Amino acid sequence: MASIKLKGDTSGEVTISAPSVAGTTTLELPATSSTLATQNSLGVRNLIINGDMRINQRGDTTGANGSGYFGVDRWNTEEVGLGTYDVEQDTDVPSGQGFANSLKISLATTETVASGDFLRFAQRIEGQNLQHLKFGTSSAESITLSFWIKSNLTGTYALSFQSIDGVSTNRLIGTTYTIDSADTWEKKTLTFVGDTAQVIRNDNGLGLRMFWWLVAGSNYKGTNNTSWIAQVTDAFATGHNVDFNSSTSNYINITGVQLEAGTEATPFENRPYDMELQRCQRYFEVREVFAGSYITPSFAVNATQTSGMIFYHTKKRAIPSLSYTGAVGGFSIQKNASVYVATVVQFGNLGVDSSAINIYIGTSSMTASDAVRCRGNGTREIHISAEL
Numbered sequence: 001m002a003s004i005k006l007k008g009d010t011s012g013e014v015t016i017s018a019p020s021v022a023g024t025t026t027l028e029l030p031a032t033s034s035t036l037a038t039q040n041s042l043g044v045r046n047l048i049i050n051g052d053m054r055i056n057q058r059g060d061t062t063g064a065n066g067s068g069y070f071g072v073d074r075w076n077t078e079e080v081g082l083g084t085y086d087v088e089q090d091t092d093v094p095s096g097q098g099f100a101n102s103l104k105i106s107l108a109t110t111e112t113v114a115s116g117d118f119l120r121f122a123q124r125i126e127g128q129n130l131q132h133l134k135f136g137t138s139s140a141e142s143i144t145l146s147f148w149i150k151s152n153l154t155g156t157y158a159l160s161f162q163s164i165d166g167v168s169t170n171r172l173i174g175t176t177y178t179i180d181s182a183d184t185w186e187k188k189t190l191t192f193v194g195d196t197a198q199v200i201r202n203d204n205g206l207g208l209r210m211f212w213w214l215v216a217g218s219n220y221k222g223t224n225n226t227s228w229i230a231q232v233t234d235a236f237a238t239g240h241n242v243d244f245n246s247s248t249s250n251y252i253n254i255t256g257v258q259l260e261a262g263t264e265a266t267p268f269e270n271r272p273y274d275m276e277l278q279r280c281q282r283y284f285e286v287r288e289v290f291a292g293s294y295i296t297p298s299f300a301v302n303a304t305q306t307s308g309m310i311f312y313h314t315k316k317r318a319i320p321s322l323s324y325t326g327a328v329g330g331f332s333i334q335k336n337a338s339v340y341v342a343t344v345v346q347f348g349n350l351g352v353d354s355s356a357i358n359i360y361i362g363t364s365s366m367t368a369s370d371a372v373r374c375r376g377n378g379t380r381e382i383h384i385s386a387e388l
Contacts, residue, residue: 046269047125049074049279051147051257053089053101057286058383060088063108069387072103073280074123076387081117082215082245083109092253094148094185098270102148102255105214107248118237119215119244123257124388126317127166127207130200133261135163140194145210146265150185151252154178158213158240160225161192166201172232174225176239187256189265195228204317206388210259213237214244214252281314285384289330289376296357298333298374303364306333308374310347311354312384320386322347322355330380333359335372340365342377355384 053072061070064085067078071087079085090104105121133141145159160174173195177188200207213220213236222234229235244250256268271279287310289295298308310322324330324345331342344360359374366372 045260047259048123048257050276052099053103053255054273055277055280056089057284062086073284075103075121076124077121079119081114082119083111090253093255097256099255102253104251104253106251107244110245110248113215113217113245115217115219117215117217118220120211120213122209122211124206124209126204127201128203130207131202133194135195136199138196140196141261142191142193142263143259143261144191144263144265145259146189147254147257148185148187149254151179152182153242153244153250154180154182155242156239157242158216158237160236161208161210163195163200163208164206165199166205170231171195171198171228172225172235173228174238191263197228213240216240278314282317283387285313287382289380289382291376291378293376295374298372300366300368300370300372302368303366304361306359306372308357309354310357316352316386318386319350319352320384323383325381330376330378331359332375332377333361333372334375335366335370
C-alpha cells in the first residue's frame with residue numbers, strides 16, 4: 001500500500017514524498033499573497049460580538065440623545081453636546097458578502113459643534129477576552145480591524161482604540177480611514193501594533209474599546225496618536241475632518257466588523273445565530289411578558305406581596321440591573337381563578353444567574369405561603385443588563 005511521508009532537514013524545510021503510484025494527486029495551497037488563515041476556519045478568532053449586526057434585542061431607537069446602548073446588541077453610541085440621532089438595524093448590506101444586516105446611524109437634529117462636542121459609536125471588550133494579545137510584554141500582538149462601511153459623506157474619519165489595565169493610565173492609539181465614494185459600500189482594513197508598555201486588565205471589566213468618530217470637536221483633534229500613548233483628550237480623533245452634524249440627511253452604515261490578532265484580515269467569521277445570541281445575552285437579555293403568560297411560580301409573602309424568581313437564559317458578565325417597559329399594570333398575580341393587577345413591581349436578590357421578582361397588589365387577597373403565579377397583564381419586556 002502506498003504511503004506519504006513528511007521529511008525534514010536542517011534547513012527547516014519539510015517536503016512530502018511518496019512512491020510512484022498510478023494517477024496524480026495535487027495538493028493546492030493558497031497563493032503567496034495569501035495565507036492558510038484566509039482559506040480555513042480558525043475557530044473563534046473575531047473579538048467583536050455581533051459584528052454582522054444580526055442580534056437586535058432592544059429594537060431601534062428614534063431620537064436618541066446622550067450615550068447608551070440604543071440599537072443592535074453590543075454596539076454603544078456616545079454623544080455629548082449635540083442634538084438627536086436615530087439608531088437602527090438596517091437591511092442595506094454590501095452585495096455578495098453574506099451579510100443580512102447593518103447598523104445604521106442617521107442624524108435627526110443638527111447643532112453647532114462646540115470644541116468639546118462629539119458623536120461616535122463603539123464596541124467594548126472584556127479584559128479577560130484579550131489576554132492572548134500579550135499587551136504589556138515584548139511579544140505584544142498586532143491587531144487588525146476590518147469592516148464594511150457606507151455613508152453619504154465622503155472624507156476622512158478617525159478611529160481610535162483605548163486600552164485599560166484597571167490600575168494606571170489608559171492608553172490610546174488611532175488612525176484615519178477615508179470614505180471615497182458617497183452611498184457606496186467600501187471595505188476598510190486597519191492594522192495596529194501591539195502595546196508593549198501596558199497590560200490589559202484580566203477580569204470581566206472593560207479592557208479595550210474602539211471608537212468610530214462621526215463628529216469631533218477641536219478638543220479631540222490635536223496630538224499625534226499613530227503609536228500607543230498615555231491617554232490625552234486631544235489624541236482621540238486626530239485627523240478627523242468630516243462634520244456628520246452638518247445635515248439631517250447624513251447617515252452611516254457599518255457591518256462585517258472583525259477584530260483579530262495578527263497583521264492579516266481573514267474572511268469574516270460567520271458564527272451560528274444561537275452562539276451569537278448567547279454571547280450577546282451575557283451582557284443584555286430581554287424577557288418578553290405577554291398578556292396571560294406566566295413569568296414564574298411564586299408564593300405570597302403576606303396578604304399583598306408575592307415573591308418569585310426569574311432565571312436568566314445565560315449567566316451574566318456581572319450582577320445585572322433589571323427594569324421593565326411600560327406601566328406597572330402590565331403585571332399581575334393569579335391566585336386560583338382570580339387575577340390581581342400589580343401596583344408595584346420590584347427586583348431583588350440580584351445574581352449573575354437569577355433575580356427575585358416581587359409584586360405587590362392593592363388589595364389584601366392573599367395569605368402568607370399561598371401558591372400563586374406572576375403573569376403578564378399586557379405586553380411588556382423585562383430588561384436584564386450587565387453591559388460594560
